[in-house]
Amino acid sequence: MAAAGDGSRVVRHELPAPRWPTAAEAAASKLFSPVGLGPITATSRTWVPAMVPWRASDEGFVTDNVLDWYGCFAAGRPGVLVVEATGIRDIPSGPLLRVSHDRFLPGLRRLVETVRERSGGQTRLLLQIIDFLAIRRRPEKDKFFARFLNLTDQHRQQVATRFGAAAAADDASVRAQLAACDDDTLRDLLTPREFRDYAFGYREEVGDLHLPQIRELPKVLPGLFAAAAARAEAAGFDGVELHYAHAYTMASFLSATNHRDDGYGGSLPARQRLPLEVFAAVRERVGSGFCVGARFLGDEVIAGGSRIEHACAHGVAFAQAGFDFLSISKGGKFDDAKQPHVGEAAYPYTGPSGHECMPTVRSDERGPFGRNIPLAAAVRRAVRGAGCDTPVVAAGGICDFAQAEAILQAGDADVIAAARQSLADPDWWQKMRSGHGAEVRRCKFTNYCEGLDQKHKEVTCQLWDRDFAAADADAVPRSRDGKRRLLPPPWRSG
Numbered sequence: 020m021a022a023a024g025d026g027s028r029v030v031r032h033e034l035p036a037p038r039w040p041t042a043a044e045a046a047a048s049k050l051f052s053p054v055g056l057g058p059i060t061a062t063s064r065t066w067v068p069a070m071v072p073w074r075a076s077d078e079g080f081v082t083d084n085v086l087d088w089y090g091c092f093a094a095g096r097p098g099v100l101v102v103e104a105t106g107i108r109d110i111p112s113g114p115l116l117r118v119s120h121d122r123f124l125p126g127l128r129r130l131v132e133t134v135r136e137r138s139g140g141q142t143r144l145l146l147q148i149i150d151f152l153a154i155r156r157r158p159e160k161d162k163f164f165a166r167f168l169n170l171t172d173q174h175r176q177q178v179a180t181r182f183g184a185a186a187a188a189d190d191a192s193v194r195a196q197l198a199a200c201d202d203d204t205l206r207d208l209l210t211p212r213e214f215r216d217y218a219f220g221y222r223e224e225v226g227d228l229h230l231p232q233i234r235e236l237p238k239v240l241p242g243l244f245a246a247a248a249a250r251a252e253a254a255g256f257d258g259v260e261l262h263y264a265h266a267y268t269m270a271s272f273l274s275a276t277n278h279r280d281d282g283y284g285g286s287l288p289a290r291q292r293l294p295l296e297v298f299a300a301v302r303e304r305v306g307s308g309f310c311v312g313a314r315f316l317g318d319e320v321i322a323g324g325s326r327i328e329h330a331c332a333h334g335v336a337f338a339q340a341g342f343d344f345l346s347i348s349k350g351g352k353f354d355d356a357k358q359p360h361v362g363e364a365a366y367p368y369t370g371p372s373g374h375e376c377m378p379t380v381r382s383d384e385r386g387p388f389g390r391n392i393p394l395a396a397a398v399r400r401a402v403r404g405a406g407c408d409t410p411v412v413a414a415g416g417i418c419d420f421a422q423a424e425a426i427l428q429a430g431d432a433d434v435i436a437a438a439r440q441s442l443a444d445p446d447w448w449q450k451m452r453s454g455h456g457a458e459v460r461r462c463k464f465t466n467y468c469e470g471l472d473q474k475h476k477e478v479t480c481q482l483w484d485r486d487f488a489a490a491d492a493d494a495v496p497r498s499r500d501g502k503r504r505l506l507p508p509p510w511r512s513g
């Protein structure tokens with residue numbers, strides 16, 4: 020994990036001193052007041068945003084482990100619980116949930132029932148639906164040059180010029196010569212894209228119009244998103260969150276780095292076109308009582324990427340199109356990810372933009388707490404300025420009642436999302452609401468959980484193991500490697 024996102028001096032921050040409400044204060048607070056999200060109403064302005072826990076089956080089905088995970092968040096009774104990024108394509112994608120075929124419906128129905136039951140019907144349940152492009156692991160050097168590199172005349176000529184005619188005698192010699200070069204030489208001999216494929220692993224981009232599957236994305240995606248949303252509705256979800264954030268396909272369409280020349284890239288309206296077409300297709304396919312919102316980036320935090328002024332324009336376009344909520348995130352891109360080890364894939368939360376997405380206590384002067392609120396506030400101002408009252412959801416280092424309430428009272432956001440604090444203590448909303456805030460197990464914001472996500476291991480919180488009383492400990496299911504407890508310690512006062 021990069022330290023301070025912008026490379027400035029690293030400052031280690033303490034957790035802010037918390038201020039917890041009495042039950043009466045919580046009842047009178049804005050945080051625990053209802054909020055309309057288009058056709059649905061959440062009982063409070065509290066929100067657990069999507070977190071991938073790597074607990075689905077290898078075929079993308081809901082498992083008991085998935086039910087346990089969402090059951091424990093539901094027991095904390097947030098106003099809204101968003102289920103992890105769930106794939107809309109019927110392709111193998113490891114232990115990530117999928118909603119790409121009707122065979123996934125029975126499992127998703129069980130998930131809905133579990134959340135209804137564990138939250139006493141108090142939590143609205145959304146499914147985050149995602150499309151992502153192909154990405155491969157970083158190849159072994161020899162294999163890359165022997166098999167994967169598409170050899171061109173440019174390579175042949177460059178090798179001949181630099182190493183002599185014998186080195187370029189035939190393609191096998193050119194490949195062998197390239198494989199023997201160090202990285203500095205390879206930077207000269209390969210195109211930037213070829214070098215990236217070698218050093219980081221191949222990945223598709225929305226600008227790869229020479230690839231038929233990429234060219235056709237605007238034709239294919241509205242239908243895929245609409246079918247996935249219809250399935251979510253059939254399974255009993257209250258709505259969907261269109262994943263337009265981070266390193267994935269739809270965020271790449273919105274990005275200022277999208278230079279497609281087919282009407283779906285370049286200008287701001289052209290970049291917004293597919294996200295709006297996807298929304299229109301979804302809206303047409305689902306009932307009027309079904310909530311459809313989106314998560315997108317307030318700032319991509321990459322060179323040449325979208326900044327807050329673009330995000331404000333996206334927010335206004337989405338609000339005017341009728342999105343039921345706008346959830347603002349930040350960063351989390353492949354573009355600046357760290358080089359993965361050979362055999363591993365690049366992970367979009369390892370570079371400066373990743374740090375901004377899930378900021379830690381090792382930060383810059385500003386620190387991680389409420390770090391991304393100004394982005395949500397700016398989008399909200401722009402949306403209100405355009406005459407729309409679409410609710411805006413803010414996330415990023417929120418971990419305390421006073422902080423959450425102040426954000427709402429200032430009009431910087433309409434809903435407070437907390438991912439890691441909810442993971443550290445899924446009961447924290449209930450503890451605050453009932454005047455038991457002093458019992459909240461506080462997130463350390465050091466990203467042990469994110470490290471597990473990076474390794475595609477079942478996600479837990481480092482505090483869960485620590486806080487289990489010895490007598491309870493054995494009854495709790497363990498991760499596949501037997502090392503981590505997969506459930507948080509129960510809350511006895513609750």
Ligand SMILES: Cc1cc2nc3c(=O)[nH]c(=O)nc-3n(C[C@H](O)[C@H](O)[C@H](O)COP(=O)(O)O)c2cc1C
Pocket residue numbers: 068069070071072103104147264314348376377378414415416417436437438439440468469472478
């Ligand atoms: C383990 C883990 C998995 C995550 N998975 C997703 C995801 O599937 N979709 C998404 O939009 N954000 C995902 N996030 C980002 C969070 O939703 C949230 O935006 C981020 O952690 C910042 O909020 P926080 O400071 O409250 O944790 C994930 C975060 C963590 C820690």
Ligand code: SF4
Pocket residue numbers: 439440442443461462463464465466467468469479480481482
């Ligand atoms: S593992 Fe660390 S950062 Fe993640 S939720 Fe737990 S305390 Fe917070």
